[in-house]
Amino acid sequence: MKHFRLLVFGNAISGYGSYLNMVALNVFVYQVTGSAFAAGLFMAVRLLTSVAAGFVSGRLVSRFDRKALMIGSDLVRSVMLLVLIPLPDTARLPVLFALAVAMGACTTLHQVALRSSVPEIVGPEKRLKANGLLVTGRSLAMIAGFASSGLVIAQFGYTAAFALNGVTFLVSAVILALLPIRTRSAVAPGASGDTGDTGAAESGDGAVARKEDDAGRAAGRWVSWALLRSLPVMAAMMAVRGADGLGSSSHNVALPVFSDALDPANPATFMSQFLATWAIGHIVAQQATSRYADRTGHSFGEKAFAVGAVVMSVAFILAFAGLPTVPAVAVALIAGMADGFTEIVYVTKLQETPDAQRGQMFGISAAVENGGFGLGMILCSLTLEFYSPIAVVGLFHGVAIAFCLGFLAFLARRGRRGTPAAEPPGSEPSAPGEAVSEPAPVAAAPGAAGVEAAAAERAATGPGDAATESGAARAAKGDEA
Template structure:
């Protein structure tokens, strides 16, 4: 686990850079173009590129060593930020950056998720996933907190320079780690063959297909809540809407981190894994808690609900990744590529749905409606799929 902790550190540094430019690039795109339409097109292009890349990422990860993919992805994102420093800020430059960051971010995510069992072994994958999720939560707090301060003090150029340093540092750390490789058979290196590999795995294990579908629906619910939070914050305090947003995301991340610490210790002590049933339960708790956040109850209760949402979200993510990582080496990259494509589709659908519905409906109604759909889908899947009762969540012990 020692070298994996370094990898988790590199991933957290990358996540810090991504969260930092998520805030800065949106504002920069609007100030550069002066057009809400072009700003929306920039964000949509970034997300859409990630969606398309997921279809090809599994094939790429199965042919190229994990380390090469992750280091390359960090360097591509650093290059994208360097482009904004060196060329005049135009809509075209922003679209190029959207494509580069969308492709690189997706490639790195698929490679990292696929590499976990190869690096730490199947028996330690829950601890490893918890470490990754906790690192990203810390990066979330740091990235969002630092963005306003850095933009105010150094302007956007300072943000982009820090982005470059973060991505280069992350790539440098990974460069000195041995992450192993995942080589697919020659017959599965074509794109269509790689997609067939993932679909065959899902066909033989319908539980996995159901989990990917539920994960996509949860993505819709999460994106809806993410869009609703700024609107709800503005309604609570029109003069300082950032106050509640800051409190929410900080408490959310603290709950997430606390859950990862607990899960990691539990897995290390018991040698057991978290899988399908845990994922379903966490998804339901997360959806219920997200409804409470928008009810307008006392601030203390709202923040408790935010902490529960973060904890359940982190547990669901760890359980989901741990279950998919049970796939054999030659199929894992293809499976995660398909999964990430589906997740991006759900996130995009949630953003579009929220943007449309929030024009006429309150944040509570919109979030509650989507959350109830997610709960019904999760519970219905669990009750209807008898295969779950025949598939214990376990970790194969090394022989």
């Protein structure tokens, strides 16, 4: 865990840069153009790029070295920001929209690569604790980034803010480059159908290896969706996270409006108090989940995830109910704890996916979460023109609660029926009496060559052998196919 703690430190530094530029870049665009439309367009380009990058990042993370991708994403962001420094304000504007694309894409790529690498870096048994450390580091970075952005811009100007931001990404890249960590499973390249001399040597026939790789690549664009169809519980959890993103956008959009209504003379007071308390709740959640995992050796399941999401949404709604100071701080703390808890549990469950498909699953998840948040930002901004903050937050977090309750009903129905999840392509049917749980996806993408190999193996098996073959052996062959 020593190396991973250094990784968390570097990730927190780059996170600080992300939150700093979130303020600095948006305010700078508005100041240079004097147009709220230009500032909104800048934010929209960045967000839409993040959504699109989720699908692309999944494939990149599955095929290339994740550590190199994280380093590259940090370096691209650093170079783009440092390029702005010598330019005059009027020449910076066109570059800023290119920067919006780079920021959206590289931030998503870095997040997908890092989260999918955690089981390989710390081991499967320490995933929960590692994810908690990442959440804590990001929460501290958020506090520091938002708190210092105004001071940095006011005291030193935008050029200093861009320079500091670029340095944070550079420091993160250097830390990553120096860490002796493995971010991929030792069998992932072969399992995912990567080409190379090794695969040809193992098969003894380079042409066959290339044919298999072409078939796997042709099916690659559909493999993530096939995985979701074969893992209905995980697909439902992703839907809940998308609804959570929709709800989260409501309180982010409504918070400045609500703060101004509470105290027009000092609108930042409630907003800063709320965000700081929420971030502290994240840290408390990390400590609590880590201690639970250390003491019991167990992690939390899907039901705990859904219940935590309900508690989070209810707390966010209550935060806009005009409560006195002490209850308001309490609900903000609960909202932060529940938010941190659900994120840790969700990421830990997603990391149960085999390494060959884990990157694609995280890519889809990033697209769903960013898409829900982006859609909510648009809808909430329009809805706030006609309704109060409590009504808007209640509506959108109410949608998230409805998704959570539907997910709990889905889990209960599966438990009563004892219906196993759909099997991934290429696996044998579950034996009667097996536990009802989410099956592990196959490690290789389905392709024509893989199907032919499975058929050849079944043909080679004699009738007598097939009659006496145990259920465990059949399951093993299904996994190999």
